[in-house]
Amino acid sequence: xxxxxxxxxxxxxxxxxxxxxxxxxxxxxxxxxxxxxxxxxxxxxxxxxxxxxxxxxxxxxxxxxxxxxxxxxxxxxxxxxxxxxxxxxxxxxxxxxxxxxxxxxxxxxxxxxxxxxxxxxxxxxxxxxxxxxxxxxxxxxxxxxxxxxxxx
Numbered sequence: 001x002x003x004x005x006x007x008x009x010x011x012x013x014x015x016x017x018x019x020x021x022x023x024x025x026x027x028x029x030x031x032x033x034x035x036x037x038x039x040x041x042x043x044x045x046x047x048x049x050x051x052x053x054x055x056x057x058x059x060x061x062x063x064x065x066x067x068x069x070x071x072x073x074x075x076x077x078x079x080x081x082x083x084x085x086x087x088x089x090x091x092x093x094x095x096x097x098x099x100x101x102x103x104x105x106x107x108x109x110x111x112x113x114x115x116x117x118x119x120x121x122x123x124x125x126x127x128x129x130x131x132x133x134x135x136x137x138x139x140x141x142x143x144x145x146x147x148x149x150x151x152x
Contacts, residue, residue, distance in 0.1 A: 066094035
């Protein structure tokens, strides 16, 4: 785990670094337009180690359900426990807003993310065939869900 992490809401002037991290981390990154739209519709969070942007995430809420739309950790920072710390922050935010459950989709081939979500308490509840674009066609999405608990 990396000490001294800070979280803050994403702002429009963060988008250059957010898009750059996405392009480095994913084969099919979110676009700048998706983030512009997300800023006005969802909770978008930045994670910093000191002054360095090391990750970000996006969650939506519909009544008492949260949906983890995106989570990204800088490639050079992966494997240090930052993904779990970012996920914990996002789930705490969802819980504080009254969400009792969270859903997400991930690429079937993304075993590192699957292990992260499983470690947090997510369970696989379904599969969406050919959901994600892939380099050679499409790839299935695994659907996962997790119960959230109110802060004590």
